Structures are given as C-alpha cells and as structure tokens.
Amino acid sequence: MKFHFQKTEPFPGVTVAEWMDWRWQFKSALSTLADFAQHFDLSASEREALSQPSRFPIRSTPYYAALASRTVATDPIRQMVLPRAEELNTGRGQQISDPLGERAHSPLERVIHRYPDRVLFLITDQCSLYCRYCLRKHFTGQDQAFVGSSDYEKALEYIRGGRGIREVILSGGDPLTLGDSRLERVLSDLRAIEHVEIIRIASRMPVVAPMRVTDELCALFKRYKPVYFMTHFNHPRELSFEAAECLERLVDHGVPVFNQMVLLNGINNHVAVVQALSRRLLFLRVKPYYMFQCDPSEGSEHFRTSVEESLEIQRQLWGRLSGLAMPNFSLDIPGGGGKVGLTPNFETARADSQREYRGFDGVHGVYRAPAGPSVLPADLSDYLGEWEELAGQRYGR
Ligand code: SF4
Known part of the structure; x- marks a missing residue:
C-alpha cells in the first residue's frame, strides 16, 4: 500500500x-x-x-x-x-516535577550527564509547541537566551574536559527554535572537540513546523556530520504532506532520522495506531526507534498507560511488524534510574541446559545450550582497552 x-x-x-x-x-x-x-x-x-x-x-x-x-x-x-x-490537578497519582531526576544529574546549568559516554545539552528552553505531557515542564518556556552566554561557555568547557563524552544530544526545549547561525555556532563548537564523535539533534520541529527544516538547515547538518536527527511523532495523522517532505529532505541530505514516540492514553494506545505510525515512518526512511512509557510528570496523569497495556501492544506487534519498523519499548525509572528496556516474555520454561519459547503465532520450540565451552574472540585485545575505558567511567572524567 x-x-x-x-x-x-x-x-x-x-x-x-x-x-x-x-x-x-x-x-x-x-x-x-x-x-x-x-x-x-x-x-x-x-x-x-x-x-x-x-x-x-x-x-x-x-x-x-x-x-x-x-x-x-x-x-x-x-x-x-x-x-x-x-x-x-497535580495532586493525583505519582506526579513528579522532575520525573527523570535530571537536576540530580546536572553537573552544571543545561548539562545532564546521566550515562558515561553521552550528555544532554539543553541549548534552549523554548518550544514551538508545548506538549501537554512534557517531562521537562519544570524547565521549558522560561524565555532565557543561552547560546553565547557565560553558562554556555562553561557547559562547553565541561564537555571539552570530559574525555569520555562521545555523544552530545542537543535538546531543550527544541533546538530548532534557534536560528541557523546560532545552531551553526553550537555545531562548530562541538565539532572542534576531538572526543565528541556523534551529535544528535532532538527536535519536534518536523511534527510541529516542518517548514523550519529548510534545505539550508539540512546542508548545515551535513557539514557537521555525523549528525543524527531524533524526532518525535506520536500519531499517524501528524505525518502530513509537509511533514513527509521535511523528513525526505533530511534523509536526502544524508541525515539519519529516528523517531521516539510516547504511548499516550486516548491518543495512540492501540496496536493499530502504533503499527500505522511505524509503517509510514519506515516508508519515509525514518527508523521507529523508541516507544516510551509516559513519564509521571506533573499534570500528565491523564496521559499515562499501565506497563501491562504497553507490553500487550508490543506483544501484538511482535512478528507482525518487521524489525526495521519495530520501536524498542522503554521506560525511564522515576527518580533518575535511567532507561530500562521492556520486552514481552516469550519464554515458557527453563532448565539448566535449555530454554523453551512460544513465538508470536503460538509455535513452541526449545533452545539447547551448546555442547562445547564458550571461547573468546581471538582479536579481543584490539577492543578491550576501549571497552574498559568506557566501563570504568561515570562522568567521563
Ligand atoms: S517539544 Fe519536547 S521539550 Fe518541548 S514541550 Fe514537547 S516534549 Fe517538551
């Protein structure tokens, strides 16, 4: 179709x-x-x-x-x-002003350093649409200029000093509320840091103002490659003609695009809606990347679904959507524990040497442990140093 x-x-x-x-x-x-x-x-x-x-x-x-x-x-x-x-009504259920515990993981203004190899860099607090379920409501919309300020310079200094930081995720707010020249300044400042390998842009602009993603902006991302674009479509109706053109522009300029959706009560919490969104995104060369459980941010109680409901949607999608079209289901542990991946359980029994599974269409099978011992790759020493460096880091210093 x-x-x-x-x-x-x-x-x-x-x-x-x-x-x-x-x-x-x-x-x-x-x-x-x-x-x-x-x-x-x-x-x-x-x-x-x-x-x-x-x-x-x-x-x-x-x-x-x-x-x-x-x-x-x-x-x-x-x-x-x-x-x-x-x-x-912010008094119902489990509502938290900072559900991901981001303040506790901010070594300084506008930098969130939760995982050893990457930081979130909040380069603006402005959005073109304030999503009603936003997890960063405590931060957005306060009208503060940032790029070029002394706090911006301090944040850059932190990233420069954190030699283990491989990825910088530009977020906010929506980074594309800034003009091209400011964005170029941020991209060139980050590209000048040798250990920063990947820059990600987290933006809802393809959803809320796709005309913001001009050819010039796409060319800018291409100049500072590798730049990955993380967008946030929640519903197939958000994929208008203008949005589809915007996504094609990005991909045609060599910018990989990934989608992160949030499961929302009464909006997209049905398997038919999730599969329709995923198939359309994939057709437009956008990888459905994450399906997030809605965070318990203040004023979002009516948007939340249960984990069981979300798992059931994923279970029904399994085997019916290709791996390319299937988003990973993930939940952020309230209070700052980080993301955990959740998958439906297909295991039906386990013993010492075997595990039994029932597949998406009911077919049952047994996976037996191999007869021989596990052998490590011969060239392991080529990669071990890199891994040990990463595994030993907490804040990249
Ligand atoms: S675009 Fe992102 S940061 Fe802005 S309101 Fe929506 S979810 Fe929150």
Missing part, C-alpha cells in the same frame, strides 16, 4: 507563502484562550485550563493546530495541543 500524506489547509486569510514560512509560523503562534477560541469550539474543560494562569506554558504553531479537529475535544492531536482541566 502506498500511503497518502495530506496537505494542511492554511487558516482563512493566510497565504500559502506565509503558511510555509517558519518565521511566520513562530510569530503567529497560538498561546491564549482568545487565540485558541478562534480556531476551536472549546470544551468546558479546555476553557477552564486556558483561563486559569497555567503553571505550564501553552503554545502551538498554526500549522500544528490545523492538524487537530476543530469540534471533537477527544481528537488525539487536539489533546496534545490544548490543555484540559485534568492538567491543573
């Missing part, structure tokens, strides 16, 4: 040239009750959330708002844009 990616309709009175101009999209962002009331028949719950001074920022590009239903409050896209009254 060839997929159909539909073009968005500009808002009444807006020209196609304006609609396709990312600066116009940023400048015309919707952020108040009056803005949203122009384009949506607001429910009582949405009105309540929009009319109270929210603890969490609210913003959407017109482009993303146009993907949502004007009339149906339970529409999946609309639930990711518009706040609801449930968001104001």
